Amino acid sequence: MLPQQIILRPILTEKSNELEADLNQYTFEVHKQANKIEIRKAVEIVFGVRVDKVRTMVVRGDMRRVGRFHGKTRQWKKAVVSLHPGDQIDFYGED
Secondary structure, three states, rough: HHHHHHHHEEEOOHHHHHHHHHOOEEEEEEEOOHHHHHHHHHHHHHHHOOOOEEEEEEOOOEEEEEEEEEOOOOEEEEEEEEEEOOOOOOOOOOO
16 A cells, blocks of 8 residues: 555544643554554655654444434444554644
């Protein structure tokens, strides 16, 4: 897979912003079949940073209901990437 196919989108929530500010960790939605080594290489290539650690988890789909119809949201894989001290990723284009 190409690095652009592995990293699907950054997760920009309140909790991920706190991780980014305090611990220099960034959260991404990644391809479901990607492993930690592929995620590490993709982040290093796409953003030009050094990665210390990658943690992954599968986010389970939730049950949803619209009227009388029941369904389930999709499952997806989340990766929390710890960067080397001094490196950072600029999602907002401020620098």
